[in-house]
Amino acid sequence: xxxxxxxxxxxxxxxxxxxxxxxxxxxxxxxxxxxxxxxxxxxxxxxxxxxxxxxxxxxxxxxxxxxxxxxxxxxxxxxxxxxxxxxxxxxxxxxxxxxxxxxxxxxxxxxxxxxxxxxxxxxxxxxxxxxxxxxxxxxxxxxxxxxxxxxxxxxxxxxxxxxxxxxxxxxxxxxxxxxxxxxxxxxxxxxxxxxxxxxxxxxxxxxxxxxxxxxxxxxxxxxxxxxxxxxxxxxxxxxxxxxxxxxxxxxxxxxxxxxxxxxxxxxxxxxxxxxxxxxxxxx
Numbered sequence: 001x002x003x004x005x006x007x008x009x010x011x012x013x014x015x016x017x018x019x020x021x022x023x024x025x026x027x028x029x030x031x032x033x034x035x036x037x038x039x040x041x042x043x044x045x046x047x048x049x050x051x052x053x054x055x056x057x058x059x060x061x062x063x064x065x066x067x068x069x070x071x072x073x074x075x076x077x078x079x080x081x082x083x084x085x086x087x088x089x090x091x092x093x094x095x096x097x098x099x100x101x102x103x104x105x106x107x108x109x110x111x112x113x114x115x116x117x118x119x120x121x122x123x124x125x126x127x128x129x130x131x132x133x134x135x136x137x138x139x140x141x142x143x144x145x146x147x148x149x150x151x152x153x154x155x156x157x158x159x160x161x162x163x164x165x166x167x168x169x170x171x172x173x174x175x176x177x178x179x180x181x182x183x184x185x186x187x188x189x190x191x192x193x194x195x196x197x198x199x200x201x202x203x204x205x206x207x208x209x210x211x212x213x214x215x216x217x218x219x220x221x222x223x224x225x226x227x228x229x230x231x232x233x234x235x236x237x238x239x240x241x242x243x244x245x246x247x248x249x250x251x252x253x254x255x256x257x258x259x260x261x262x263x264x265x266x267x268x269x270x271x272x273x274x275x276x277x278x279x280x281x282x283x
Contacts, residue, residue, distance in 0.1 A: 036090035073220025092173035100173040109140035112183035115147035198234035202242040
């Protein structure tokens with residue numbers, strides 16, 4: 001990672017968080033993501049000049065002419081024939097997987113909320129509360145992942161996963177453990193996009209903010225109505241806002257077309273054919 005100007009971080013007029021918060025996110029979010037790719041090597045005293053040209057990203061990067069490349073448009077240049085070069089997909093550690101299964105023994109229906117700066121891009125909390133209630137009434141074990149800015153805040157009576165808000169390894173393990181992942185277009189949705197994990201992403205377009213404008217998305221290869229080129233079964237972008245009718249429709253569609261483990265009961269676990277997961281586990 002090569003720092004850009006101003007110590008490597010955007011100033012507060014672009015991203016209104018402190019330098020200390022930037023540093024925390026770099027060390028606890030960005031660096032772990034790189035290591036999850038399985039091809040990241042770090043050595044003390046490493047110098048840029050030691051890197052063979054073919055191992056530099058972006059390929060055209062020069063120390064005397066630095067520039068950044070991080071958008072989906074960059075990834076789209078590799079597809080469809082070269083997308084395999086992006087694999088293997090990021091993988092959580094065995095420890096994180098074990099922790100998630102301990103914390104949530106029943107595979108959950110996960111809702112991720114965006115609740116930070118550029119509020120016009122945030123999740124509609126009222127409609128997501130309605131969906132969480134609806135999903136629970138339909139028998140799902142609902143788990144809410146709140147924004148990194150609000151990891152410990154409750155979300156009505158639903159279970160939250162505060163560690164997922166702060167630890168990207170745990171978050172990835174939770175997403176992999178989930179039966180389905182719902183959320184709006186935000187940074188954390190990329191974990192699902194670059195994976196084979198099931199997802200529904202809403203509110204892709206927010207005009208007034210360039211990276212989420214319809215024009216910009218089209219310029220990077222994702223016009224309105226399209227899907228991620230390497231998406232697999234169970235993965236879908238919903239080109240609508242996160243209103244309740246859209247959330248409910250997509251939830252019902254997923255339930256109709258995906259296998260399920262039965263109905264979740266808070267006191268008994270998942271009920272299926274008269275047995276619970278707990279009783280099967282003890283047997």
